[in-house]
Amino acid sequence: xxxxxxxxxxxxxxxxxxxxxxxxxxxxxxxxxxxxxxxxxxxxxxxxxxxxxxxxxxxxxxxxxxxxxxxxxxxxxxxxxxxxxxxxxxxxxxxxxxxxxxxxxxxxxxxxxxxxxxxxxxxxxxxxxxxxxxxxxxxxxxxxxxxxxxxxxxxxxxxxxxxxxxxxxxxxxxxxxxxxxxxxxxxxxxxxxxxxxxxxxxxxxxxxxxxxxxxxxxxxxxxxxxxxxxxxxxxxxxxxxxxxxxxxxxxxxxxxxxxxxxxxxxxxxxxxxxxxxxxxxxxxxxxxxxxxxxxxxxxxxxxxxxxxxxxxxxxxxxxxxxxxxxxxxxxxxxxx
Amino acid sequence: xxxxxxxxxxxxxxxxxxxxxxxxxxxxxxxxxxxxxxxxxxxxxxxxxxxxxxxxxxxxxxxxxxxxxxxxxxxxxxxxxxxxxxxxxxxxxxxxxxxxxxxxxxxxxxxxxxxxxxxxxxxxxxxxxxxxxxxxxxxxxxxxxxxxxxxxxxxxxxxxxxxxxxxxxxxxxxxxxxxxxxxxxxxxxxxxxxxxxxxxxxxxxxxxxxxxxxxxxxxxxxxxxxxxxxxxxxxxxxxxxxxxxxxxxxxxxxxxxxxxxxxxxxxxxxxxxxxxxxxxxxxxxxxxxxxxxxxxxxxxxxxxxxxxxxx
Numbered sequence: 204x205x206x207x208x209x210x211x212x213x214x215x216x217x218x219x220x221x222x223x224x225x226x227x228x229x230x231x232x233x234x235x236x237x238x239x240x241x242x243x244x245x246x247x248x249x250x251x252x253x254x255x256x257x258x259x260x261x262x263x264x265x266x267x268x269x270x271x272x273x274x275x276x277x278x279x280x281x282x283x284x285x286x287x288x289x290x291x292x293x294x295x296x297x298x299x300x301x302x303x304x305x306x307x308x309x310x311x312x313x314x315x316x317x318x319x320x321x322x323x324x325x326x327x328x329x330x331x332x333x334x335x336x337x338x339x340x341x342x343x344x345x346x347x348x349x350x351x352x353x354x355x356x357x358x359x360x361x362x363x364x365x366x367x368x369x370x371x372x373x374x375x376x377x378x379x380x381x382x383x384x385x386x387x388x389x390x391x392x393x394x395x396x397x398x399x400x401x402x403x404x405x406x407x408x409x410x411x412x413x414x415x416x417x418x419x420x421x422x423x424x425x426x427x428x429x430x431x432x433x434x435x436x437x438x439x440x441x442x443x444x445x446x447x448x449x450x451x452x453x454x455x456x457x458x459x460x461x462x463x464x465x466x467x468x469x470x471x472x473x474x475x476x477x478x479x480x481x482x483x484x485x486x487x488x489x490x491x492x493x494x495x496x497x498x499x500x501x502x503x504x505x506x507x508x509x510x511x512x513x514x515x516x517x518x519x520x521x522x523x524x525x526x527x528x529x530x531x532x533x534x535x536x537x538x539x
Numbered sequence: 540x541x542x543x544x545x546x547x548x549x550x551x552x553x554x555x556x557x558x559x560x561x562x563x564x565x566x567x568x569x570x571x572x573x574x575x576x577x578x579x580x581x582x583x584x585x586x587x588x589x590x591x592x593x594x595x596x597x598x599x600x601x602x603x604x605x606x607x608x609x610x611x612x613x614x615x616x617x618x619x620x621x622x623x624x625x626x627x628x629x630x631x632x633x634x635x636x637x638x639x640x641x642x643x644x645x646x647x648x649x650x651x652x653x654x655x656x657x658x659x660x661x662x663x664x665x666x667x668x669x670x671x672x673x674x675x676x677x678x679x680x681x682x683x684x685x686x687x688x689x690x691x692x693x694x695x696x697x698x699x700x701x702x703x704x705x706x707x708x709x710x711x712x713x714x715x716x717x718x719x720x721x722x723x724x725x726x727x728x729x730x731x732x733x734x735x736x737x738x739x740x741x742x743x744x745x746x747x748x749x750x751x752x753x754x755x756x757x758x759x760x761x762x763x764x765x766x767x768x769x770x771x772x773x774x775x776x777x778x779x780x781x782x783x784x785x786x787x788x789x790x791x792x793x794x795x796x797x798x799x800x801x802x803x804x805x806x807x808x809x810x811x812x813x814x815x816x817x818x819x820x821x822x823x824x825x826x827x828x829x830x831x832x833x834x835x836x837x838x839x840x841x842x843x844x845x846x847x848x849x850x
Contacts, residue, residue, distance in 0.1 A: 266630070294702075297645055297695070298598065301638045305691060309630050346678040349694050350701070359637060359691040362681050363629070370626065370683070498702040 211278035212236045213261065213269070213311060214285025218387040219327065221248035223282060223445040228255055230449075235276050237261035237285070248387050263307030266314070273314040280452050282325045283311050286357070289391055291415060293353035294498060304356035312367045312375065320373070323452040324364075328377035330437070330463070332358040333504060340507035343379065343459050350499055361459070368457050376451045378444075381463035381506035384526060385441040386533030391415040393429070393470055394438060394530065397477045400427035402534035404488055405481040412538070416494060426488055430495030432474070435467040435503040440521040450515040463506015464519040476527045481535070542566040544610035544654075546593065546643060547617030551719040552659065554580035556614060556757040561587055563761070568608055570617070580719050595639030605650040612764050613647065614657045615640050618689070621723070625685035637688035644699045644707060652705065655764045656696070660709040660771070662749070664690040668815040675711065675771050675821055697771070706769045710760055713775035713817040716837060717753040718844030726750065726785055726841065732800065733789045734845035739797075740804045744783040747814040751776045752832040762826040775817020776830045788838040793846070 210227045214220045215236025227234050238246060240260040249256070257276075261268040263285050273281070287293065287303040308326050315322050331354030332347050349358040360377075367373040388395040390412055403411055403421050411419040414428070421427055439462070447462045471485075478485035511517045521529075543560050547553045548569025560567050567588040571578065574592055578585065593600040595617065619625065619635040640658050647654045663686035664679050679694075681687040692709075699705040720727040725741070732739040751774070759774045786797035822828045832840075 297641050298638060301641055301691075301695075305637065306630065306633050309633055313630055347680070348678075350698060352695065352698060355691060355694040355698065358694065359633070359687055362687040362690060363633075363684065366629070366682065366684055366687060499698075 207231055207233045208280065209233045209235065209276055209278045210280040210282065211272060211276060213263070213281070213283045215256070215258070216246040216248050217284050218248065218385055218389070218441050219383070219445055219448075220284040221252070221387060222385070222442045223284065223448060224249060224252055224256055226445050226449060228252070233257070235259060235272065235278065237272060263310060264302045266310045269310050270314045270318070274318050277319050278322055280323045280325070281311065281315055281319075282448060283308050284327050286327065288353065289415070290351065290353050290497065291391075293351060293356070297352040300352050301356050304353060305359040308360040309363050312363065312373065316367065316371055316373060323374040323457070324367075324376070325448050325452055326360055326364045326375065326377045328361040328364070328379045328459070329354065329357040330379060330381040330504065330506060331501065332361055332379065335502045336504065337502075338504060340465060340505045341379070341461060342507045343461055343510055350501070351497075364459070374452070374457045376457045377459040378448055378451060379459060379461045379506070380444055381437040381439060381461070383439045383441040383444040384530065386530050386537075387441070388530075390420070394473060394527065396420070397427065397473055398527065398530040398534045399538060400488070401477045401481055401483070401531050402538040405483065406535065406539050408538045426490045428490055428492035428495060429470065429474075430492070430497065431500060432471040432489070432491060433469055434500055435469050437463045437465070437467045437505045438523055438526065439464045439519045440526050443519055443521065447511055447515060447517045450517055454514060458514070460511040460515065461506045461508055462511055462517070463508050464523070465505045465507055466523065467503055467505050468523050473527060476524050477531050480528050480531045540564060540566050541612065542568065542608060542610045543612040543614065544604065544608060545569045546613070546615045548588070548590070549576060549578045549581050550616055551580065551717055551721070551753050552715070552757055553616045554584075554719060555717070555754045556616070556760060557581060557584055557588055559757050559761060568604075568610060570604070595635045595642060598642055601642050602646045602650060605646040605654070609651040610654055612655045612657070613643065614760060615643050616659050618659065619685070621685065625683055625688075629684035632684045633688050633691075636685060637691040640692040641695050644695060644705065647705055648699065648703060655706040655769070656699070656708070657760050657764055658692055658696040658707065658709040659760075660693045660696075660711045661686065661689045662711060662713045662775070662815070662817060664693055664711070665815065670815070672777065672816045672818040673773065674818045675773055700769050706764070708763050708766070708769040709771045710763055711771060711773045711817070712756060713749040713751065713773070715751045715753040715756045716841065718841050719753070720841075725782060726838070729782075729785050729789050730838065730841040730845045733793055733795070733842050734849040736795075736800070738802055739800050740802050741782060743805060744786070744801070744803070745781050747779040747781045749775045749777065749779055749816045750834060750837070751830045752837045755830055755832060759822060759826070759828045762822070762828055766826060770825070772822040772825070773817045773819050774822060774828075775819050776834070777816045777818055778834060779814055779816055780834050784834070785838055788835050789842050792839050792842045
């Protein structure tokens with residue numbers, strides 16, 4: 204009799220955590236997900252999965268809480284999706300960002316090494332580890348050159364994944380994910396900020412959600428306040444990216460992989476696609492506000508996913524325009 | 540009178556730096572982790588410096604220092620500094636060696652933004668280098684938890700400089716030795732064994748490294764904070780010597796043949812980083828620093844000091 208494989212998802216309420224939980228449940232896994240202890244239990248992204256997955260309270264800054272879950276469930280696969288991922292907060296709270304995003308994964312790997320050394324470990328690395336590197340596309344061997352506290356924390360965790368793999372023999376992989384979006388992306392990310400604003404403007408919503416500065420997402424003049432419109436990103440669909448995570452842990456040997464679309468678009472194009480999808484002109488509704496500029500920006504860089512395609516058979520399927528449209532459509536239903 | 544705060548003042552580098560800054564008429568504040576720590580390296584100057592306790596595991600102790608002193612210059616020389624032991628203490632190494640300097644940088648940003656900051660980066664951040672020499676532009680590719688933590692602190696130092704306007708710089712130091720080097724480091728292990736004429740157990744006789752004199756390296760740290768604009772620099776000798784070379788010079792100093800004393804014990808060999816020399820031409824050009832003491836002179840002065848200690 205073979206029992207179902209067990210997967211532990213650290214950070215299951217996130218966009219990626221919730222899509223990954225769905226994928227693993229579909230594949231017949233027993234799924235355990237962690238959330239940070241909180242008196243409010245309702246988590247929108249996983250509400251539809253209650254009863255199907257086990258939920259435990261655990262916090263990346265608290266080693267004991269991680270060890271407890273690892274010992275209790277003895278998972279076959281461990282996915283660390285959790286981090287302090289608000290870029291602006293990384294500037295004001297660099298120590299906390301380091302504790303969570305840099306040292307958190309080390310705490311998880313320590314617990315894995317001690318209690319389930321044969322478990323496979325996935326770490327959510329970020330494109331931010333490359334900072335402002337001068338290249339058109341990044342591969343797995345592109346030089347690490349992070350230039351903000353979030354990116355540096357992710358770089359440290361990525362380097363530690365390599366140490367645990369090469370020197371402890373842990374089956375550990377870093378998925379170097381370029382930006383990935385969906386209707387579950389939180390509102391402080393630029394894609395969702397725009398698609399939510401489009402829906403609020405189109406549907407003339409009065410009970411407005413708040414932007415990352417704690418202000419109504421759309422001002423009295425019907426405009427959404429944005430940072431630099433010229434920055435570019437390689438944006439993919441999160442639901443497809445979690446499949447790459449799972450595929451990495453099914454390989455014979457652990458490796459790091461770049462997951463991207465190898466295309467990039469400006470924030471301006473994002474605004475144009477999103478507003479025109481509902482018949483509006485983005486220039487009437489978007490205003491540049493210096494308040495939302497970052498201390499340092501990162502240059503245009505695309506994620507070359509050819510190794511993932513070759514080894515994992517993975518490639519992105521949803522186009523940029525289709526992704527933005529499906530996000531606008533979801534927000535039109537959500538904000539009425 | 541300018542003031543300087545040395546975090547980790549009782550270390551090899553901290554104690555030389557404190558002496559150097561006292562000679563430059565600085566008011567020197569130095570930290571140890573707790574009362575009762577080993578202060579052998581600074582007993583001769585404790586009456587001339589202000590000693591404080593501060594710990595990288597206690598953010599409040601660090602913030603209080605900056606509120607109290609607002610020092611003109613800050614040197615972070617504290618770390619969990621053993622690459623081999625860092626394998627067993629990877630999390631603690633990350634907290635002390637990685638996040639510790641960020642605690643200092645953030646305290647500077649909040650309470651003393653005009654302080655100039657020096658971070659002791661390590662050659663270990665480069666890992667295995669595919670060229671004979673490393674420069675300030677060599678890619679960062681750490682291969683052990685100590686090196687990864689140093690790399691994290693190195694990048695964070697650059698962020699506080701480039702994006703937050705702090706006068707912060709990192710000295711990428713290659714191995715540096717002295718009679719104050721703790722005896723678990725191979726150079727000092729050899730020179731103490733020479734002095735005691737006991738059998739010497741070593742892992743290997745190869746492992747070429749770029750080794751300089753710590754007393755000269757602390758001058759480079761100070762020079763970096765007198766620079767017009769903050770920059771990172773390699774501090775090294777651009778020469779390589781093996782462990783056999785150290786043994787040869789050390790035992791010859793007392794008229795002995797090292798082959799009569801050395802026992803090779805290869806089973807306990809630790810993970811080793813491939814050898815690379817440090818190209819110090821940028822700091823030589825910008826700040827006029829270059830190493831003065833030769834490898835032979837360095838090993839001999841260490842043997843002489845250990846002979847004096849043991850007599």
